[in-house]
Amino acid sequence: MIRIESLTKVYKAAQGDIEAIKNLNLEVDDGEIFGIIGPSGAGKSTLIRMLNLLEKPTSGSININDINLTELSSVNLREARQKIGMIFQHFNLLSSRTVLRNVAFPLEIAGVSKKKRLKKAKELIDLVGLGDRENAYPAQLSGGQKQRVGIARALANDPDLLLSDEATSSLDPESTKSILELLARIREEMNLTIILITHEMGVIKDICDRVAVIEEGEIIEKGSVFDIFAEPKTPLTKKFISAVIDFNLPPGIVKHLKEERPGEMVRVSFVGEKTHQPYISYLVKHYSVDANILYGNIDEIQGVPFGTLILDLEGDLENVENSIAYLKSEGLNVEVLDNV
Amino acid sequence: MFDLVSRLSQYNNLMWSGSLETLYMVAMSLFFAIVLGIPLGVLTTITRSGHILPNKYLNFILDGIINIGRSIPFIILMVAVIPFTRMVVGTSIGTNAAVVPLSLAAIPFMGRVTDNAILEVDNGVIESAQSMGASPSQLVFKVLLPESLPAIILGLTLTAISLVSYSAMAGAIGGGGLGDIAIRYGYQRFQLLIMLETIVILVVMVQVIQRIGNLIADSFDHR
Numbered sequence: 001m002i003r004i005e006s007l008t009k010v011y012k013a014a015q016g017d018i019e020a021i022k023n024l025n026l027e028v029d030d031g032e033i034f035g036i037i038g039p040s041g042a043g044k045s046t047l048i049r050m051l052n053l054l055e056k057p058t059s060g061s062i063n064i065n066d067i068n069l070t071e072l073s074s075v076n077l078r079e080a081r082q083k084i085g086m087i088f089q090h091f092n093l094l095s096s097r098t099v100l101r102n103v104a105f106p107l108e109i110a111g112v113s114k115k116k117r118l119k120k121a122k123e124l125i126d127l128v129g130l131g132d133r134e135n136a137y138p139a140q141l142s143g144g145q146k147q148r149v150g151i152a153r154a155l156a157n158d159p160d161l162l163l164s165d166e167a168t169s170s171l172d173p174e175s176t177k178s179i180l181e182l183l184a185r186i187r188e189e190m191n192l193t194i195i196l197i198t199h200e201m202g203v204i205k206d207i208c209d210r211v212a213v214i215e216e217g218e219i220i221e222k223g224s225v226f227d228i229f230a231e232p233k234t235p236l237t238k239k240f241i242s243a244v245i246d247f248n249l250p251p252g253i254v255k256h257l258k259e260e261r262p263g264e265m266v267r268v269s270f271v272g273e274k275t276h277q278p279y280i281s282y283l284v285k286h287y288s289v290d291a292n293i294l295y296g297n298i299d300e301i302q303g304v305p306f307g308t309l310i311l312d313l314e315g316d317l318e319n320v321e322n323s324i325a326y327l328k329s330e331g332l333n334v335e336v337l338d339n340v
Numbered sequence: 341m342f343d344l345v346s347r348l349s350q351y352n353n354l355m356w357s358g359s360l361e362t363l364y365m366v367a368m369s370l371f372f373a374i375v376l377g378i379p380l381g382v383l384t385t386i387t388r389s390g391h392i393l394p395n396k397y398l399n400f401i402l403d404g405i406i407n408i409g410r411s412i413p414f415i416i417l418m419v420a421v422i423p424f425t426r427m428v429v430g431t432s433i434g435t436n437a438a439v440v441p442l443s444l445a446a447i448p449f450m451g452r453v454t455d456n457a458i459l460e461v462d463n464g465v466i467e468s469a470q471s472m473g474a475s476p477s478q479l480v481f482k483v484l485l486p487e488s489l490p491a492i493i494l495g496l497t498l499t500a501i502s503l504v505s506y507s508a509m510a511g512a513i514g515g516g517g518l519g520d521i522a523i524r525y526g527y528q529r530f531q532l533l534i535m536l537e538t539i540v541i542l543v544v545m546v547q548v549i550q551r552i553g554n555l556i557a558d559s560f561d562h563r
Contacts, residue, residue, distance in 0.1 A: 052471050081473035092468035095563045096486045106472040108482065137562035157472070 002028040002051075002161065002193065007060035009046050009217075020046045022217040024060070028210075030160075033187055033194045035208035035225070037201060037240055043217040044197040048165050051195065052084045053077060064161060082110050085154030089166035091146040093138040099125060099149050100134040106156040117156075124152035127189075128182060144175030151182060155190070162186075164196035168203060180207050201240040205229065205301055213237045226301050230271055231333060245297055245308055253294070263289070263314040266324060269333040270307045279330060280311070287323040289315035310337070348533055354521060359541055361435050362517035365507040366500055369442035373450035373499050378492070380406065380447060381454025382480060388459075392466065392479050406455070409448025414506050417441050418513060438515030442506055446499055453495030457488040490561040497553025501546050508542065518542055 009021040020043045028034045038044045049055040051062060053069055062069045064084070072080055093102050100121050107117035125134050128148040138146055147167060154162055164183070168176040184207045187194055198204065204211045204225055211228055213221040213236060221228065221237050229245075232238045254265075270279075280291050295310035313320045327334045380402060386392045387399035412420070418441040422432045425440040461484055469483045485492070511519025518538045526535025 054467055054471055078473035078475060081471060084471070086468065086471040088464060088468060090462075090464050092462070092464040094465060094483065094487060096489065096560070105469075105482070109469070109472050109474045109478055139563050163471075 001030055001063075001065065002026075002195070003061075003063040004051075005061045005063070007047075007050065007062065008058045009043070009050060009055065010058045020217050021050070021057075024217070024219060026212065026219065026222075028193060028195055030193050031187070031191050032210060033184070033196070033208045035204040035211040036195070036197045036214055037199065037204055037211060038197075038214035039236070040199060042214045044199075044214050045165060047214070048163050048195065048197045051161075051163055052081050052086060082106065082157045083159050084161045084163060085157070085159035086163040086165065087147065087150045087154050087167045089169045091138070091143075091150045093146060093149055093153070095138055098135050098137055099130060099141070102138065102149055103152045103156055106153060110157055120156060121152070124155055125149075127155075127186070128152045142175070143171050144178060147171065147175070147179050148182065151179070151186070155186065155192075158190075160193060162192050162194045164194060164198075166198060167196065169198065169200070176203070177206075183207055201244045204240075205244055205299075209302070213240070224302075226271075226304060226306070229301050229306060230269060245299060249294055249310065263312060263317075264320050264324070265294070265310065265312050265337045266327075267335045267337055268309045268311060268327060269335075270309075272304055277330075279327060279332070280309075283313075283323050283326065287315070287319050287326065289313050289319045289323050344533070348537060351525075351534060351537070354525075355518075355537060355541065358516070358518045358521040358538070359545070362504065362507050362519070362542075362545070365435050365438050365442055365510065365515070365517055366503045368439040369446045369503055369507075370496070370500055372439075372443035373446035373503075374496070376443075377447040377450025377499075378454050380451035382458060382484065384451060384455045385458040386476070386480065386484075392470075392476050402451075406448045406451045409444065410452060414441070414445050415509055415512070417445055418510060433514040435516040438507065438510035438517070442503055442510060445506055446503055449502060450495065450499050453498060454488075454492055457491035457495055458484050460491060461487045490557040490563075493557040493560065494553060497550060497557070500549050500553070504542060504545055504549070 004024060004026040007021055007024045007026075008019070011018045011020055024047065036044050036047065046055055050057050051069075053062075057070060060070070064080070067080060069077065069080060094105065097105065100118065103121035103124050104117040107120060112120070122134065125131060128151055130145060130148050130152070133141065133145065138149065141149065150167070162183075167183075168179050171179060180203060183194060183196075186192060196203070196208070208225050210223065211225050212219045213228075213234065215234075215236055221232070221234050228237060229241060232241050268279075280293070283289065284291055290313070292312040292314065293309060294312055295308070297309075298305055298307040300306065313323060315323075324334055324336070384399060384402040384406060387395040387402065389396065389399075418438075421441050421444060425432050425437050428440055429436045431437050465487060466479060466483060469479055474482065507515065507517050508519030508522065511517050511521070511523050514520070518541060522535050522538040525531045526538065
């Protein structure tokens with residue numbers, strides 16, 4: 001288990017101190033994929049780099065399996081780092097080494113014999129699906145392939161924890177998808193804990209179990225990915241989600257609708273088996289309102305269906321309100337959109 | 341034309357031994373540049389602030405040594421170190437004596453070239469090795485030097501070529517080599533042809549060194 005307690009990072013600057021991370025607390029369970037999302041400058045990169053002490057915390061502690069990294073001597077820290085793999089946005093492979101020797105590099109540092117480390121490196125290269133490229137140099141590989149090498153390299157010392165610093169941010173959508181699938185697969189196969197930072201909600205949605213939203217050095221929202229998607233609380237989180245599930249209507253349409261008809265526009269989100277229920281037709285039959293579907297989407301988050309509908313409910317104000325109350329009573333999440 | 345060749349050919353032995361002397365001086369001082377200049381450069385880089393072993397004082401001293409060494413004109417350095425040269429090789433005349441000032445010039449030169457080459461190594465690559473638990477010495481020998489090897493080899497080539505021209509200057513104070521021949525035969529005895537021949541040999545020498553340097557650097561460059 002990873003336990004981060006009152007972690008603070010202050011950068012000294014000429015204009016005064018800059019608090020990049022403010023008294024941050026976080027626990028990550030074993031075998032979990034934990035995502036940290038935030039806008040650029042929020043401190044997420046500082047945070048993940050402190051987890052293996054590439055960045056030295058100003059105060060606070062980082063406990064990995066009950067070892068406090070901040071108290072280790074430099075020799076012991078080097079040893080502890082061998083059990084923490086890390087992958088990077090720009091891959092950071094050694095250009096002078098072949099794929100095979102890049103993957104074997106952490107083992108070389110750890111002092112593993114040449115025969116053993118080459119054997120292990122070959123297994124890992126097969127695991128990430130680069131079996132035929134072991135003698136290529138990084139410059140001869142595509143971005144996605146380079147990140148596969150990065151992942152194989154990060155796994156060489158059988159780490160307990162894998163840190164991912166924007167690992168898919170410089171990849172095209174296709175490669176991003178395959179790298180995320182690979183990360184999800186190795187988590188299953190190796191029972192690895194993964195902490196990743198990203199600015200893309202898609203990454204969180206695709207592979208994370210839990211997520212923390214970070215803004216100006218503080219966690220402003222935290223929870224299971226499903227809960228966060230179903231009920232985002234802060235404007236920032238809503239903004240991130242809308243990048244993946246876009247329920248913003250074109251302004252022209254909104255204007256048109258508002259001018260012509262009495263009624264309310266509502267966003268209804270529904271989860272799990274509720275996606276199978278015919279709420280809308282019930283609504284129309286029993287509350288004498290007309291429901292105009294402006295937007296509809298069903299997604300799947302962590303294997304659970306998750307739907308969003310934007311309805312334009314037309315009719316008497318009372319009927320409309322009753323129908324909204326009905327939807328709420330059925331356990332759906334209803335939000336009246338005043339200023340779309 | 342035949343006449344010209346036959347007139348020059350009587351100096352073949354002289355030219356041959358002059359070339360060998362030049363190559364000997366260049367090779368010897370290049371050896372010291374590698375053995376002392378590269379470590380000087382590595383230490384300078386890694387003690388910079390923000391690098392792997394920051395040390396303000398050591399960096400100030402090393403950087404100072406490089407700058408001072410590089411700012412003294414070679415012709416002055418050569419004369420100034422004569423007492424030191426006598427102490428080391430017992431004489432201030434001849435190729436061995438010339439190797440001393442040549443090395444003293446080549447070491448800081450190579451130091452700066454190495455410093456620049458190593459600074460070019462991407463910080464992210466250094467960090468990734470640190471994240472794997474690499475020690476400072478592993479970072480130097482497994483990351484910094486291998487990653488900057490092509491640039492260091494090109495720097496060595498540059499140093500070698502500077503040494504060819506410096507060694508010609510060493511001829512002026514009795515250092516031997518092609519420079520010595522150019523001055524004694526070409527300048528003092530007005531034998532223009534000898535002068536031209538030494539220039540041609542020097543030009544060819546520089547061309548060959550650059551070609552070889554490029555080839556070796558390319559063979560290590562996988563970027």
